[in-house]
Structure formats: structure tokens, C-alpha cells
Amino acid sequence: MKRCWHTLILILVCAVTVCSAGCLKESRIAVTDMVVAPESVTAGQAVLNVSTSIENIFGFGADRARVLLQAFDTDTGLLVYESTRDVGVIGRGETVIVPCEMLLPRTGSYRIVAKVFEGRRQKAEGEITVSSLETLPTDSARTGVGVTGMDFIVREVTQGQAVIEADVYLTSLGAEPNPPLAVEVKAREADARLVADRQWTTVEEIQPGATVMRSVTLSIPDQYNYDVEVTLWRGDVIVERGLGHIFLAPGRTVDEGEDFVTKKIETGRFISSHPTATPPAAGPVRAATPGFEALIAITALVCLCVCRRWRYRG
Secondary structure (H helix, E strand, O other): OHHHHHHHHHHHHHHHHHHHHHHHHEOEEEEEEEEEEEEEEOOOEEEEEEEEEEEEEEOEOOOOEEEEEEEEEOOOOOEEEEEEEEEEOOOOOOEEEEEEEEEEEOOOOEEEEEEEEEOOEEEEEEEEEEOOHHHOOOHHHOOOEEEEEEEEEEEEEEOOEEEEEEEEEEEEOOOOOOOOEEEEEEEEEOOOOOEEEEEEEEEOOOOOOOEEEEEEEEEEEOOOEEEEEEEEEEOOEEEEEEEEEEEOOOEEEOOOOOOEEEOOOOHHHHEOOOOOOOOOOOOOOOOOOOOHHHHHHHHHHHHHHHHHHHHHHO
């Protein structure tokens, strides 16, 4: 009888050991990260590169792994894109990054879901949401030029009309020189939003990291406030915008917080007759020769002594 009990216990221990060993061998997979970056962007579509990080936390894979990548419209919930990538066997403690390109409409928001399978079994899932794809600049609009500053100088005030020189600073922020661009400068009245004046200029190639200045002259009614809008065009595509302000009728609120007072600006007192200064060209700096003045003085003294000696002999 005791012998039967010992045999039964031994069988149970072996069964538990086998089951435990089988569980230890089964992989435990997790999606640890998802990174989305634009690959290429046109007027109507965006190609996104989705990199999914997958880690086998514990155990050993029983089959080859694959990733099913899906994109759902967040407004309608409809599936708009689906793709599968083969990963292979993921070793214990190993992390793999699976890149995948997906083509989506350049509008709206999408929920991107990554599902990891081993054989027919789903082992892990992760998701990320991308939104406002219409704000992505198109490939043709990427120039690397930014509007980094503006200055305004009053040149003339006549019969209620102010002539303002607007200096726009453009900096190349990219790794390569930019293509030629057209620069549009508009003065828009801050309240009525009417455009008081519009001028154009151009900018050629700017070396990476360099800054250039372009100037235009705006003629606008005096005693108004303006938003100065700078738009950079490459052909018929807008590549960059900038915003400045001119306050010819600034306002303030009195201490009681009840009345709004407009301060009158005498624009004519700000008229500048000086031309716009341009940065000096870099050139070699000549160092002064030490002792050069002393050498001239000694030479003059020697000449004087020689002349006096000739006069004495004569």
C-alpha cells in the first residue's frame, strides 16, 4: 500500500515538473515602444515610418513571430491601412525593432495598432495615435529657412500716411543651402484685418547657419496697429511664415479696469534719415607695428644732426 502511495506521489511530482518546464519555455513577448516619423509627404498623402520595439521578456519562442500593423481612422473607426511584417524567432531577453512604412491620407487623425503573433497565437499588442497630419510640411516645402527676426524703421510721415522700412532676417537652419525663395511682406490692420500694403522681394541661396536681411518699404495709414506677415514661397508652395507687429496706436487699460485708453503716437518723431546699415564684410585685421613711431622720430633726429654738421663745416 505504501509502495503505491510512493509511486503515485512520484508520478505527480514528475507531471508538475514537466508542466512547469513547459511553462518556463513559453515566451513572454511585449511591445515596449512605438515611434512614428514622416518619411515623405505630398499634398494629399503621407508616408509614415512606424518602428515597433518588441521584447521577449522570458522564455523561448515556439514559432516565428510576425507583426500585424493596422491604422484606424479615429473619427470613423474604419480600417484605412494594414500590413504584416515577418520577425522570425525572438530569443530570450532579445529586443527587435520592426520598421514598417504605411501610406495614409494627409488629413485627420489615426490610431496605429501593432499586434505580435507567434504562429496563430497573439502574444502582445501596442498602439499609438497620430493626429493633424495636414500640418505636416510637404517634401517640396522643406527648405530649412526660418524667419528669425524683424525690425521696423519710420522713413516718412505725410498726410496721415507712414512709410515704414521693414527689415526681415532669414536664417538657414538646414544642413544644405536653400533654393531661391520669394518673400512676401504684408501689413494687416490688427482689428479690421484689412491688408494695408503688400511688397515682394527675393532671397537666393543661404549657406547653412548663415543669416541674411531683406528690406521692403511699406506705406500704411498712420495711427493704426498692424500685424506684419512674412510668407516665404517656393513656386506656388508656402514653406515658412513669420509674424511681427507695428503699434502706431497702442492702448492700455486704466487702473480701475473699466476704460480702454488709446495713446497717440507722434510717428513723425521716429523718422530716421540714416540708411540701413549692412554688416561689414570680414577682412584681415592689420596689427600695429610696435615702435614704428619711435623709429620715425629717431630717423628725423639723425637727419637734423647731419644737416647741422654740414652747416658747421660750411
